[in-house]
Amino acid sequence: MMTKERMDSIKEVLKPKIVEKLIGEDKVELRGDEVVLKGEYYKKQVRIALKNCDIVDPTNIEEYIAFDGYYALYDSLTKKKPGDIVEEIKNSLLRGRGGAGFPTGRKWDEAYRYQADKKYIICNADEGDPGAFMDRSILEKDPHSVLEGMALGGYAIGSDQGYIYVRAEYPMAVKRLEIAIKQAREYGLLGENIFGTGFNFDIELRLGSGAFVCGEGTALMESIEGRRGMPRPKIHRTAHVGLWGKPTIINNVETLANVPVIINKGYEWFRGIGTEESPGTKVFALVGKVENAGLVEVPMGMTLREIIFDIGGGAQDGKEYKAVQTGGPSGGCIPADLIDTPVDFESLGKIWSIMGSGGMVVMDENTCMVDIAKFFLDFSVEESCGKCVPCREGTKRMYEILDRITKGEGVEGDIERLEELSETVSSASLCGLGQTAPNPVITTLKYYRHEYEDHIHNKSCPAKSCKPLIKYFIEDTCIGCTRCAKACPVSCISGKVKELHVIDQSMCIKCGACYDVCPVKPIKAVSII
Template identity: 60%
Template sequence: MKLYRAHVLVCGGAGCISSGCKAVLDRFTEEIKAHNLEDEVHVVETGCIGTCDLGPVIVVYPEGVFYKEVTPDDVKEIVEEHLIKGRFVTRLLYERPVSGGQIPYYDEIDFFRKQKRIALRNVGMINPEAIEEYIARDGYFALGKVLTKYTPEQVIQEIKDSGLRGRGGAGFPTGLKWEFTKNAPGEVKYVVCNADEGDPGAFMDRSVLEGDPHSVIEAMAIAGYAIGANQGYVYVRAEYPLAVQRLANAIEKARAFGMLGKNILGTDFSFDLEIRVGAGAFVCGEETALLASIEGKRGEPRPKPPFPASEGLWGKPTLINNVETFANIPAIINYGAEWFRQIGTKNSPGTKVFALAGKVNNTGLVEVPMGVTLREIIFELGGGIPNNKRFKAAQTGGPSGGCLTEKHLDQPIDYESLVAAGSMMGSGGLIVMDEDNCMVDVARFFLEFTQDESCGKCTPCRIGTKRMLEILTRITQGKGEEKDLELLEELAKTIKITALCGLGQSAPNPVLSTIQNFRDEYLAHIRDKKCPAKVCRALLHYSVNSEVCRGCGICARECPEKAISGERKKPYFINQDVCIKCGVCAEKCPFDAISLS
């Protein structure tokens, strides 16, 4: 095996690919060859490093120097200065050193310092298409360990003792789910990985499959051994082509290395995997709808019980976990249940991966111990709110979750705390909002998403969410009445207890939490016909400040509806009956004479 004096890790996650990392990677290969450094420097395309808004990003080892927003034109300078002369290119550093200060390396940067990476332990560190690099970081050691030293019952007990809870929704104990499936009668059983990640702003599972697919493959094989299954399926949404490609490559390599297929590692255990690509239906994230889709049927949920653990895929006992849950399994087997339990909180051990998005300086993927506060995630890892705006709320759990407010900033984040606050963990989406976000419009957005994605099978979800959306739309248009709030709450509570599946039951959560925490904002829309955040277009009012207007006429020329009139060198006037609230006049006015209220 060749030894290199330096490794250049180029982020190859979907975010960095969209910002041009492939061109940066190609330029590195060219420059390394041009300077005859092929035997000294190894260039690696990795998965997502985490800082999604700074791409393309690279990390140079052994120092761990982190460069951001690298362009192909920067590569020659990095090669000649850093790799040849040993001098860092300070203008590209993530954090520049203060005068005479130490350069902050990868794990010393604010974004990474408080992270504890278990599910993401290899993401951004290895080439996801090289099984050798996974094996070099103890990959498939856990599988070998359980096949040679553990009984299936001992594997399940280890997972139970770890306290690992499902990372895709309500947090059901993983070991218990494994035990239920093992004990279910039947000779044929299945293992299924739910990678149908459809929440707006969520990309945790996608990043694991893109950056460390072997961790999921290994975990599914371990699960197969534990419950007595010989076949597994990974259900991935079609919108994740890179994840599908890298997962398919990893499955092929795992078979070639004897980690999948017949008689794995020379034992009498056989297990194999297939990929099923979903068509993008949000409801297929619900486990029974997902199973129906794998079977080739329409993706619709069914009543439970029976639960998939006893009657799942093709009527056989089936274990279903999501990507992040599986990604924790090899580490738990390698280091032990007690090690895992020392991380996080008593009732929520371990870590959680969050997709940090919205109004925050550092967006991206973070993995933190359970029990950290919202303040730590947003203001330390996330770097705070841009432009010194005021924090307003954070939506956790996607369309199924709720809003956390300023009063929740110092509350530990774990399963029970989030539910008590009117939200939920969900898969891990975390969208930050500032003073410029309208919470009524936020509730309308999430409800519009879930209503559009409703499979339509049950009346409460199909019709109930439609009625709720109509009411919210009226309120954002200034046509709401105070009695609408009572009606919204009544509909929401009815849907929660009568909808067929978990997605329908949780659809009203954003509405309930915003009414609870921002009732005054709803009342402003209803009573005053005003949107305090100046977001709801129908409630905006553009007017010309006569004291500032120079009478240049630019606003009148640019107005698409010809709603502005006046004489040159005199203040102009906006006809409110014609104005469509598009904001073009305010955008084009060179004197800031257009007021918005």
């Protein structure tokens, strides 16, 4: 059985050793008494959910304990009542980090108050937004923070059984979780009579099979129950009637990783970070055409500019920054002139996007917004479970229209038809996936309507990205270096050395290889029209 004394002695011996080693490797520095990762990239970050990532060894439970791990669980089980934990989380105003931002404490309170012989807590680790890898990093690098968060949730609502629904495409996360659960059982931190308090709690893994929609709570439960992963109508609250008809709470990985820290440091501390209505931090996967791509954890309320430019270093290759997409296939594109918007649930909602689970895709001047909308719609069409009519049929029709427009086959009335379909799909779909699937179209239509109009009326792509609408052309500034001709994969460029080269338009596949290699400065001789 694990005791406080044993944890203290592990911490006393191990922590100095780990810190010494990491400082020796020049990986970390001390910020106050906190050990943080060293480097310019981390300076503006505040890490709560990621606090142990790249610091502790995820395959060694003792290293997690050395960094205050399982102390929140110990304190809670020995000194606090379940209701106290619920109150603490409620007071912290922690909101779900999986996308919708529902107050975690309220969810727990519902399940806590509902009497039942069995309750469940589920960790939703079915992260699926394109380009998102926040939860994956936590699971791979700090799995115990999630296990401890779940045990605390279990104690709070009166559950003795947790499930982690993790996607099978994350083999490393699955492996690390398996190791972590095994070690936690060995150390008496999961299983029966934890810390000798009589509290029992265990966790099992359930592997998803690659359906995005299984990240939706009710579809996730259907999947755990062994049925086809399709959302079910919410006649009752999941906190009352959930998995196998029992009260269930479902929390996202990052939400759960916040819980032990909040319990350790108190809700006042947590509310001192971030904004009044969205306290704490949020992890983002900063990807796309950005200089420093990677995971960032920043206090809520930090502006997009600080995240994309100060931390991310702006657009790649000196190109002009155009927009950022937040919230994945459910989110929206935020144009450059709104770059000073603070990132929190309310502010992003006001500009028609959402916080989402943390995907942040940076786009530059060569990104076509119609094409982006098409990309996300394609994803939604592909991932729709096919159950409800608006999502199954409506997203397909929206995609077909967008596909036409990007091929230069758009017709009068397409924009209006897109708007009508968006309205029906978002207001009548069964689950969040369908209800939010039109968002990428709605926001790009709102902010970049002229790009749609250019495609439809002028058959041109302003970002010069849609291949059927562009032509590569060699200007007479060509120096005849022959590089383009050599790079062309279909050999459609002719011309002698030191003479003007010509592209045979009938053969050109518009791959852009000639443009990339053209050495003429400052303006390339290959132009896109």
